Structure formats: structure tokens, C-alpha cells
Amino acid sequence: MLFARTRRPVSTFRHSLTRPAVAIGVGLGLVLSTGAGAVAATAADSFATPLRAITNDAKATLVDAEATLDEAAEVSADAASPDLDLKATDTTIDTAGLRSEIAVLSDLELLPTFVLTDVADATAEEAAAVEAQTARLQDAVDDAQAAKQAAAEKAAKKAAEKKRVAEAKKKAAAKAAKEAAALANVNTVAGAQATAARMAADTYGWGSGEFSCLVSLWSKESGWNYQAYNAGSGATGIPQALPGSKMASAGSDWQTNAATQIKWGLDYISRAYGSPCSAWGHSQSVNWY
Incomplete structure (x- = not known):
């Protein structure tokens, strides 16, 4: 200078x-x-x-x-x-x-x-x-x-902005991959039942006895298949909601996510029957719940 x-x-x-x-x-x-x-x-x-x-x-x-x-x-x-x-x-x-x-x-x-x-x-x-x-x-x-x-x-x-965007994309991709893996897991029979057991206990305080009734009920209804569909009645998903669009109240991904269907189904059972065992008893007597 x-x-x-x-x-x-x-x-x-x-x-x-x-x-x-x-x-x-x-x-x-x-x-x-x-x-x-x-x-x-x-x-x-x-x-x-x-x-x-x-x-x-x-x-x-x-x-x-x-x-x-x-x-x-x-x-x-x-x-x-x-x-x-x-x-x-x-x-x-x-x-x-x-x-x-x-x-x-x-x-x-x-x-x-x-x-x-x-x-x-x-x-x-x-x-x-x-x-x-x-x-x-x-x-x-x-x-x-x-x-x-x-x-x-x-x-x-x-360069810093480029690096930030790259890192953000990397994190988003990792998050998406993690969510996809979790979704794939929850959409299996074992994953859906594990999710239902956790939700039943955490949200409603239902123990193993009630969960056993829930397993029996939804095994009969859908075999715990989130893609189950009754062509005759239009009942859909694991809880066989009729119509299936009712489950949108639990989440917009109700058609692809077993956890969303389970969330809706547990709420329905709680409101309509009070517990899974009561719902299972009703199903056994009239063949629906």
C-alpha cells in the first residue's frame, strides 16, 4: 500500500x-x-x-x-x-x-x-x-x-453454498432412505403387529391380553395386510375400514402406510368398543365389528 x-x-x-x-x-x-x-x-x-x-x-x-x-x-x-x-x-x-x-x-x-x-x-x-x-x-x-x-x-x-446444498441433499436422501426402510418394515406382518403393540400400549394402555385379541381380530379381517381389499364391501386395509377413505383422518398416506391404518383402527376400536377384546367378542358373535 x-x-x-x-x-x-x-x-x-x-x-x-x-x-x-x-x-x-x-x-x-x-x-x-x-x-x-x-x-x-x-x-x-x-x-x-x-x-x-x-x-x-x-x-x-x-x-x-x-x-x-x-x-x-x-x-x-x-x-x-x-x-x-x-x-x-x-x-x-x-x-x-x-x-x-x-x-x-x-x-x-x-x-x-x-x-x-x-x-x-x-x-x-x-x-x-x-x-x-x-x-x-x-x-x-x-x-x-x-x-x-x-x-x-x-x-x-x-463453494460454501454448493457444499451446503450437497450436504442438505445427502441428509435428505439419508432421511428418505431411513423412512423408506422403516415404511417397508412396518408394512410387513411382523412390522405391523410390532407397531400395533407399541401404539396400543403407549396410547391406550392396552397390555398383552388386549393385544392378543387385536391380533386375532385383524388376522381374521385382513391377515395384517395393509393392501387388503374386500371387493364385495369395499372394506380396505388392515382394520378393513369401510370405506377406506375414512383412514385419511389419521394421515394422507393411509393407502401406503400400515402405521397410519393401525392408528386409525385402534382409535375406531377405542371409540366403538372400548378395547380390542370387546371388538373381538363382537366379531365372533356377528362376524363383523
Whole structure:
């Protein structure tokens, strides 16, 4: 990520600095006559500090410029990543001018002090131009990285949803298989009788004696076959409901589920006769219940 750097302002003394003849004479190491010692000492004291400031500011400008080059190189490397789609963005950062100025400014110890300001200013201007290009390219890199992240998140979300749907289907299939197996079991004679015994005890409190009567009653009526059908009367299913559609009150699957037929049949016996043995006694006496 590119962070804007605060560029060191050009020192105010760069453009306001004057070079009086006496100061230049001192700077060049000339010896003045007529009180030369006093004049040289005064000039050196007044001019030494600005000269050091110019040199220090030039050094700081050089450090900033080199940092700008490093930053440009980092952003260019990011932009060159094959994983990023920068579309039609120009990824070029022209650093030739800055490198040239840095090469000159790097020899600041050998440069005359009075030209350092101009060289430093030229270097700063080139650095500003490179920074602008770097910022533009960094924005493009940031946009491309954001787009890449968004695409990755979208793909991950899609994969997670696909996995969730697959797991849901798997669970539904397992549940359906379990229910199919249970239905197949309850639709057998043994399964139907086991289901009836459990319902009779849990719902009505009927024990083994009553269940024995129930076995006899429905063995006579249907042989505990959930598909039993009396063509003469239209009686249907294990309890031989007449008509069979009555059993819909116990469940919509009354035609295919022995448990639903048993549920309806036990309720009918309870309401009509009070218990399976009473219903069995009635059936024995009149041949129906």
C-alpha cells in the first residue's frame, strides 16, 4: 500500500540567500587585507550556519529521493503480479530523470555549495513527478487487489453454498432412505403387529391380553395386510375400514402406510368398543365389528 510521504519543503533560505562578496571570498578561502582577521572571522560566523543548512537540506532531499525510487520499485513489482488484472492501466513509472538527478546529488560533498540548492530543487521536482506516477499506479493496484479479493470471496461463498446444498441433499436422501426402510418394515406382518403393540400400549394402555385379541381380530379381517381389499364391501386395509377413505383422518398416506391404518383402527376400536377384546367378542358373535 502506498502511503503519502510528506516531502521536506525547500528551505526558505535557498532563494533568499545572498552571497555578498566578502562571504564568497570567505567561502573560497580568500584572505582580505585591512583587518583581514576580523573580517574573515565575522563573515565565517554569519555564513557558516546557512551553508551547513544548505548541505543538510540537500542530504535530506537525497534520502527522500532514494526512498521514492524504492517505493516506485515496490509498486511496480506489485503491478507486475500475474494474479492482478490492471486492465488497460499504464504500469510504467519513469524514473530515469530522478535517477539522473540522484546521481548528481550523490556527489554533494564534491559540489560547490552555491549550486546545491539548484541540484536539490531539481531532484525534488523529479521525485514529485515519480511520486505522482507511483500514486496513480498504486491506486490501480489497490483496485485490482480489491477486485481479486471480492472475486475470491464470491467464489468461496459459492463453494460454501454448493457444499451446503450437497450436504442438505445427502441428509435428505439419508432421511428418505431411513423412512423408506422403516415404511417397508412396518408394512410387513411382523412390522405391523410390532407397531400395533407399541401404539396400543403407549396410547391406550392396552397390555398383552388386549393385544392378543387385536391380533386375532385383524388376522381374521385382513391377515395384517395393509393392501387388503374386500371387493364385495369395499372394506380396505388392515382394520378393513369401510370405506377406506375414512383412514385419511389419521394421515394422507393411509393407502401406503400400515402405521397410519393401525392408528386409525385402534382409535375406531377405542371409540366403538372400548378395547380390542370387546371388538373381538363382537366379531365372533356377528362376524363383523
